[in-house]
Amino acid sequence: MSEADRCLVSKSSVTGFAAPSLLLAEETRQKLHLKRITNSTEGHVFASAVAESIGLPLQALHQHVGPYPMFRPGHDNSTDTHQRFYGQHEQQKNHYRDLCRRVIRCIGEPCYVQQIPTYRFGLPNNRWVGNFHRDSDFGHSRYELNAICALTPMLGSAALHIETTDGSHDFEPMELKLGELILFDHIDRLHGCPINREGVSVASVDFRFVPARFVQDAFCSQATSINTGIAFLPGHYFSDEPLADEPL
Numbered sequence: 001m002s003e004a005d006r007c008l009v010s011k012s013s014v015t016g017f018a019a020p021s022l023l024l025a026e027e028t029r030q031k032l033h034l035k036r037i038t039n040s041t042e043g044h045v046f047a048s049a050v051a052e053s054i055g056l057p058l059q060a061l062h063q064h065v066g067p068y069p070m071f072r073p074g075h076d077n078s079t080d081t082h083q084r085f086y087g088q089h090e091q092q093k094n095h096y097r098d099l100c101r102r103v104i105r106c107i108g109e110p111c112y113v114q115q116i117p118t119y120r121f122g123l124p125n126n127r128w129v130g131n132f133h134r135d136s137d138f139g140h141s142r143y144e145l146n147a148i149c150a151l152t153p154m155l156g157s158a159a160l161h162i163e164t165t166d167g168s169h170d171f172e173p174m175e176l177k178l179g180e181l182i183l184f185d186h187i188d189r190l191h192g193c194p195i196n197r198e199g200v201s202v203a204s205v206d207f208r209f210v211p212a213r214f215v216q217d218a219f220c221s222q223a224t225s226i227n228t229g230i231a232f233l234p235g236h237y238f239s240d241e242p243l244a245d246e247p248l
């Protein structure tokens with residue numbers, strides 16, 4: 001079967017007849033929902049390295065940057081402070097690869113990984129994601145998995161809130177300790193942020209994975225990232241090759 005035919009089968013299956021690989025991907029994502037990685041060296045090293053590069057106390061970011069107008073959809077990742085986070089990422093490449101490997105160890109199989117994680121920060125009296133959404137609303141593939149690493153503690157109204165079950169509109173905070181990681185179902189469950197009423201700033205990265213076993217069906221979409229316009233494909237949004245939990 002040609003690649004075009006294979007993609008056609010995969011796409012039609014999403015709308016009606018689910019491909020076996022899609023069922024497996026859904027099962028994997030649901031199984032890993034709210035799986036935490038606590039006290040990892042990789043999470044703490046990454047969080048410390050980013051804070052050091054930014055050169056500001058991340059929990060007191062609001063004393064040094066902003067304030068900004070209320071973050072809105074499509075305009076919640078492009079301030080000068082976001083650019084400051086992205087501008088230092090090149091220095092974190094090795095730490096970021098180690099962080100990805102730690103998550104892959106938890107997932108249990110080699111994965112393509114988001115090449116540059118999505119950096120987020122939230123100041124008091126603002127929110128750090130523009131609206132409540134599912135990432136599938138923005139063209140993200142149902143074959144993806146998603147993880148967050150907290151660069152500060154993220155508690156109460158400063159935590160990402162996520163539906164307890166898909167479609168319930170009943171939200172609970174996904175509270176995280178500094179350096180803690182969590183996988184969550186970003187595809188089927190609405191998630192977003194209320195206004196941060198905690199009086200402290202928060203920061204995090206979120207980053208996506210596609211298990212290598214799904215490569216045939218996962219990368220058929222022409223969709224691109226809303227923030228960067230980059231195609232959700234290997235060599236673009238995702239790594240050229242899959243990453244394993246240990247160097248091969």
Ligand SMILES: [Fe+2]
Nearest residue numbers: 134135186191
């Ligand atoms: Fe999201």
